[in-house]
Amino acid sequence: MKLSVKLFAGFVLISVLFTAVAIVNFRLSEAVVENTQWVSRSQIVVRNSAALQRNIIDMETGLRGYLLNGNETFLLPYLQAKDQLPGLIQETKTFVSSSPDQTRNINDIVALQQRFMHNYAEPLIQLKREDVTNTTSDAFETRLDELIMGEKIIIDSIRTAFKEFNAYEYKVREERRERLNKSINNTRQLSTILTILSVLLGLSWAYYITRLISNRIIKMVTLADQVSRGDYKTRIIDTSNDELSQLSHSLNRMSTTIDETFTELDAKNRELDQFAYVVSHDLKAPLRGIEVASRWVEEDMGGQLPAHVQEYLMMMRVRVHRMENLINGILALARIGRTSQAEEEVDVNQLLVEVVDMLSVPKNFKIDTQAHLPTLHTVRIQLQQVFSNLISNAIKYHDKETGLIAVRHHETENFHVFSVSDDGPGIDPAYHERIFVIFQTLQERDAMESTGVGLTIVKKIVEWQGGSIWVASEPGKGSTFTFTWPKEPRGDQ
Template structure:
């Protein structure tokens, strides 16, 4: 019997898997959002840092050029040289960092223009010659101051925009930073609760299964015991004891079967008691038939013989014919009585199993029923086995005597062979007589059926009926194979 899983456990497993997947997705979304916002905050800091760096480098370059103008020392031009190499790279990095912000891109374009303008102003100042007048120099320095003022103003606008973005992104980052541990914690708590619930349900299911298995084992042991009682009753019935009873009063199928078997054994006991009584009456009838019926027959036969002996000279040929017919009828009647007694007694006598040598048994039967002018051949592989000798002897006696009786010539050939078929031996009794037409094959085993003239003394029609009854009593089978002019073969099986 297959145990079924509680549907609640299946639903719980599906729910647990669903919640775990949901919490995993929520955790992934929260952590991913936190990472995105963190990168955006870092991106804002990088933009601010790069803008501040551009402004600072440009301011250092201006200060260095002014120091050079005042002192004439070329060491002050070093910041300008550094700015010439560094500012294009910084502007390029800023362009990449603000690629997703069109407003900042526009400001960056303005910043790039101001830086180029500043370089155009400062570059001539780094190459002082006597040809530049003081007024031209003063104009360049004034223009430089205005350009740097515009750079600072643009720097402030960029910083203000980035600070606004920083505040927005920091707020979003803070939301994700707070939500992520909450989501993870809630997911873990839900998972733990579901796992605990599942463990409790599984433990209960296992306990229920163990209890059910224990109950089933007890029921199985009880059923096995009751079935053993039924089997014991059946075995006793097979052995012929019909008085047994089963003490099983349970109101279930086995209890009903036990009650039915009790009624069956009670009925069988009554039936076999009645049958035993009928058999005793049949035995009494056989005794009466063998003594009370045969005695008058023998008396009439004796009277006929006296008439033939004492009045032989006074008997006319016609009267002698009548007397011969009377003797034939009396002889046939006696044979019929003997045949009926033999048929009635088949299966009712005790069957004693003895070691039987079939070859030796056939030689003994042949001495009784096979005339000298007939030839009997037997195969060399006749078995020796434990069986009912009297029953097998009766079968061979009737079959061989029939083969002799119904032979159309004065002499003939008889053959008996044997074949092992597993649980049975298959014997074949074959003759070379006139054969039997196929339309009579099913009739010859019927009681009183004969293919000879009914007035023939030796043809009672009981012999093959006795053979079939004996073989049936031993759970064997018999059949005939024959055709006119081809002899007759009787094939029968006999259990080992």
């Protein structure tokens, strides 16, 4: 399966799970809303029931007050309640329409209330009014007592009916409240479980994908690291056949190509070493033969050679030496970095003492070396070559009989910085880059013996070590060659 498909499948699975969570929460919330609405509606029903009961009691109170003193003012609560009852009854019926038991109970209450009004209240009012205008009789008193007794019985029945109505409503509301609490708890529990499950699934899938990718990337990094260390035959074994597999195959091909290239390069280097041997042996032998032949001519002819012929023979030997030095310089340049050389602790002050002794500095030249130069862990012969070439050039190209050559040092975070300064003729800035190019000299070779390879060797050694070299100079103001030498040994870089 491709990696992109795995990623997409994981996202789809997590999305489906979160969608399921949303749907379940929505449905549970509907149940919660429904139960909440029912509880709210039940509260309204109970409130309306209390209002109905209060109005009926007001009717009874107003009726009794009127019956006691015959004042029509006491009928106001009765009349107001009479006007309000139809609306309250209709609203209550609407709220309990979904409950047959409560509908039946409210209908019983309405029937009792109607009986109270039509069979007792209205007749009693009418009878009281007649009592005000007519003479009281035994028949009237008997009728009044009957109506009052019947009114009391019906009011008690109404109270009982309201108790049953309210008791039923309280019972059902409590059940609904329990269902509401249960719905809320179920919603919380299920939401928590699904959310935790979603998070765990998401984290597990993310961990799986991360491990899948990181492990294979680590393999690729390991391969690249092994290739950088020279192990070109290492390979990545990947059987997943996805997008990263293509990268693994590409890295394997790269490793194979590098292996083949370096194998070919090794062959070329062996050929170059053979060529260097041929150059060193086969070219130097004729040169030495020419030099020996010129000396034989001088010896055989004795003092009979004209002066100009002796000059020609001397010039021949000088140019033979130049050719031999040029061959040695080319071979030294070609071998830089190709042969392994051991690193060691190098005291730069002691090294410069040896360089000065080896160069046989003229007595009229002074070498001013800074005290307390550092001790480096590096290839001794290469640092010696750099200082030797720079100091010997400063002496060779000096234009005065006396001269001062100064060696200075300072440090940066990652490099030792050395400089070799002289008070010689200086170099035009236009030639600052040219002097580091092989075979380039600023004077005619017949005027100044030089192969044009020395500064090229210096530049290659410094850059191979990981540093850089440059010159600061102007005509008539001397020259300062500055180069950097890494603090960290090349083997650790």
